[in-house]
Amino acid sequence: MPNLGAPEILIILLVALLVFGPRKLPELGKSIGASLREFRRSTQGLKEEFDGALRDTGPATSSAAPVQPAPVQVVAAQPQIQAAQGVPVAAAAVIPQQAAHVTPAAVTPAQVVPEAVKQDS
Incomplete structure (x- = not known):
């Protein structure tokens, strides 16, 4: 105007x-x-x-009880995200402090065999 x-x-x-x-x-x-x-x-x-x-x-x-947000569970979502990315769920549960003690030899090839290879056997 x-x-x-x-x-x-x-x-x-x-x-x-x-x-x-x-x-x-x-x-x-x-x-x-x-x-x-x-x-x-x-x-x-x-x-x-x-x-x-x-x-x-x-x-x-204002006399009503204050609303508190629900706790966020980020840990529960991490295995699903990492499983979708191809990372085994057992490896996703490793805490960073424990990761220093884990060696690559701890995971054997039998544990990492894809489903397609297991069906052919």
């Missing part, structure tokens, strides 16, 4: 003067002023009513 500056307001007033005439212009100004005052009163009344209703419901909601 464009802003109204001084030149635009002056043009609007000149057009109103030409349309309504100098005798009707004061009456028109009074009626517009009265309408604006009534509009402001009604909007202020609605605002006060809304704020009052908001204040009435405010303490009732």
Whole structure:
């Protein structure tokens, strides 16, 4: 919406003067002023009513028990993700501190045989 500056307001007033005439212009100004005052009163009344209703419901909601988020279980999702990537679930359960003690010889080829090879045997 464009802003109204001084030149635009002056043009609007000149057009109103030409349309309504100098005798009707004061009456028109009074009626517009009265309408604006009534509009402001009604909007202020609605605002006060809304704020009052908001204040009435405010303490009732604050007395309720606070909602605590459910604990997130990241550990349970890790075996599924790593199994989908082809990492054995047993290897996924190794804690990083224990990983220093695990040697590559601990996993034998019989444990890592794919399903397709097992079916052929």
